Amino acid sequence: MSMFCFQCQEAAKGTGCTIKGVCGKSDDVANLQDLLVFVAKGVSTYAMIAGENNLSTKEADKFVMEALFTTITNANFDRDAVIAKIREGYAVRKITRNRLESNGVSIPADLHSCTTWESDSVEEMEQKAALIGILSIGNEDIRSLKELLTYGLKGMAAYGEHAMNLNYFNDSIYAFLHKGMVATTNNDITADELVGLVLECGKNGVDVMALLDKANTETYGNPEITEVNLGVRNNPAILISGHDLKDMEELLEQTDGTGVDVYTHSEMLPANYYPKFKKYEHFIGNYGNAWWKQKEEFESFNGPVLFTTNCIVPPKESYIDRIYTTGSSGFAGCTHIADRKEGGKKDFSAIIEHAKRCAPPTEIETGTLVGGFAHNQVMQLADKVVDAVKSGAIRKFFVMAGCDGRMKSRDYYTEFADNLPKDTVILTAGCAKYRYNKLPLGDIGGIPRVLDAGQCNDSYSLAVIALKLKEVFELNDINELPIAYNIAWYEQKAVIVLLALLSLGVKNIHLGPTLPAFLSPNVANVLVENFGIAGIGTVDEDMKIFLS
Numbered sequence: 001m002s003m004f005c006f007q008c009q010e011a012a013k014g015t016g017c018t019i020k021g022v023c024g025k026s027d028d029v030a031n032l033q034d035l036l037v038f039v040a041k042g043v044s045t046y047a048m049i050a051g052e053n054n055l056s057t058k059e060a061d062k063f064v065m066e067a068l069f070t071t072i073t074n075a076n077f078d079r080d081a082v083i084a085k086i087r088e089g090y091a092v093r094k095i096t097r098n099r100l101e102s103n104g105v106s107i108p109a110d111l112h113s114c115t116t117w118e119s120d121s122v123e124e125m126e127q128k129a130a131l132i133g134i135l136s137i138g139n140e141d142i143r144s145l146k147e148l149l150t151y152g153l154k155g156m157a158a159y160g161e162h163a164m165n166l167n168y169f170n171d172s173i174y175a176f177l178h179k180g181m182v183a184t185t186n187n188d189i190t191a192d193e194l195v196g197l198v199l200e201c202g203k204n205g206v207d208v209m210a211l212l213d214k215a216n217t218e219t220y221g222n223p224e225i226t227e228v229n230l231g232v233r234n235n236p237a238i239l240i241s242g243h244d245l246k247d248m249e250e251l252l253e254q255t256d257g258t259g260v261d262v263y264t265h266s267e268m269l270p271a272n273y274y275p276k277f278k279k280y281e282h283f284i285g286n287y288g289n290a291w292w293k294q295k296e297e298f299e300s301f302n303g304p305v306l307f308t309t310n311c312i313v314p315p316k317e318s319y320i321d322r323i324y325t326t327g328s329s330g331f332a333g334c335t336h337i338a339d340r341k342e343g344g345k346k347d348f349s350a351i352i353e354h355a356k357r358c359a360p361p362t363e364i365e366t367g368t369l370v371g372g373f374a375h376n377q378v379m380q381l382a383d384k385v386v387d388a389v390k391s392g393a394i395r396k397f398f399v400m401a402g403c404d405g406r407m408k409s410r411d412y413y414t415e416f417a418d419n420l421p422k423d424t425v426i427l428t429a430g431c432a433k434y435r436y437n438k439l440p441l442g443d444i445g446g447i448p449r450v451l452d453a454g455q456c457n458d459s460y461s462l463a464v465i466a467l468k469l470k471e472v473f474e475l476n477d478i479n480e481l482p483i484a485y486n487i488a489w490y491e492q493k494a495v496i497v498l499l500a501l502l503s504l505g506v507k508n509i510h511l512g513p514t515l516p517a518f519l520s521p522n523v524a525n526v527l528v529e530n531f532g533i534a535g536i537g538t539v540d541e542d543m544k545i546f547l548s
């Protein structure tokens with residue numbers, strides 16, 4: 001066993017990757033990412049003490065979010081970038097500790113070794129990484145709960161970083177981020193204490209998604225019902241993937257008037273719904289499907305591709321020279337665009353000049369997609385929706401949010417959506433929608449049967465909509481609503497969405513296509529018994545359960 005990772009849905013054999021990640025991550029990068037999380041825990045330890053003493057933790061907040069985001073599935077495959085981040089962690093840890101000492105704060109002598117271990121030798125880093133990985137936690141249930149908490153924190157960090165990029169901050173979120181990280185270093189912590197922290201993580205997940213929703217909508221306007229073009233023009237173009245809307249904004253600004261068009265891919269599709277982006281005539285629409293289709297679609301796109309976050313599939317040699325990364329994403333052999341300096345902007349001139357030398361995209365489909373059903377837009381349709389429910393025109397809503405992935409078993413979601421009765425409506429967010437958003441499912445009295453709220457973080461909109469319907473129908477329990485949850489997951493941003501739903505009291509969520517490998521049997525039983533979490537069966541079996 002040269003590595004161990006079971007944080008994503010495609011963990012090898014349903015238990016964990018031990019030689020190379022199914023995602024394409026090499027064993028050395030996987031192990032160094034474990035060490036990066038270890039060093040980040042040391043930063044969080046000092047940051048937590050600083051917070052308790054009302055001292056600034058700005059550098060620590062930013063670093064821990066970036067470190068966790070770097071280790072999310074499919075985000076960063078670049079060994080040198082991970083090593084550089086570990087070394088940055090040493091410096092931030094020292095800055096935070098020095099701040100404590102200069103302010104006369106007493107530092108406990110028995111802190112965890114993550115607060116002190118340091119080596120500039122890559123060989124020693126790799127030796128240390130082998131000692132502090134996931135399997136170093138002996139008790140299976142404690143390991144499971146610590147990793148569940150860690151993956152929730154990774155999802156929080158991703159959304160928190162996007163908000164921070166737009167200058168929206170929430171100190172209580174960062175405080176919990178550090179608290180959660182420190183808790184995973186406690187060898188005496190109990191399972192009950194960890195369960196409490198996991199639920200607290202869900203509550204903070206709601207808060208961070210609310211913060212990002214506020215950041216996005218106040219900066220770019222509320223998403224609007226939009227027909228998104230799927231065809232192409234005869235101009236050279238850049239394809240932008242990932243989740244970061246600040247990067248989207250700056251790319252559109254810098255390509256304006258250059259003759260270079262911009263298209264979204266996968267999770268960046270919802271950028272088409274924001275009013276501020278619609279003003280750019282060279283913003284053409286969406287190209288392709290979910291992240292895992294990129295090997296074929298990047299080939300035919302012809303122009304350069306910008307990854308703003310995770311969702312990278314190791315690129316083919318035929319187009320690796322056209323791949324650009326930025327932020328927490330990275331892949332060896334690809335050009336990385338440096339972070340913006342405070343108050344400044346990223347420089348996308350290199351990718352723009354590259355695009356000018358490329359052929360226009362090859363058209364792979366035509367037509368449009370309809371989206372933009374975030375909570376503000378749906379609230380404007382509230383009377384229409386309520387009347388449809390009261391009249392029986394809408395029998396039930398199905399929340400089918402989450403992630404897409406490569407497994408053949410995910411065809412289940414296409415079949416499930418296609419077989420839903422015509423008096424049901426799908427509420428979705430995240431790239432899971434690519435399994436059914438191009439099916440001719442029609443509408444109910446003008447209400448589309450697929451209401452796309454946006455990115456995975458926009459699952460917050462689905463929660464807001466559910467809470468509003470609970471209020472309108474004067475119900476005491478959110479679970480009394482005619483809403484069923486059949487959610488697909490892949491990586492850690494989906495984990496925080498799940499924990500957020502649990503913190504809001506949502507029960508009987510079906511999660512697939514498989515339950516997480518990091519859930520031990522006992523931890524899985526806790527979720528089943530207390531929250532009604534279930535896996536998926538066949539479409540026919542599940543349809544009977546949901547519609548009974």
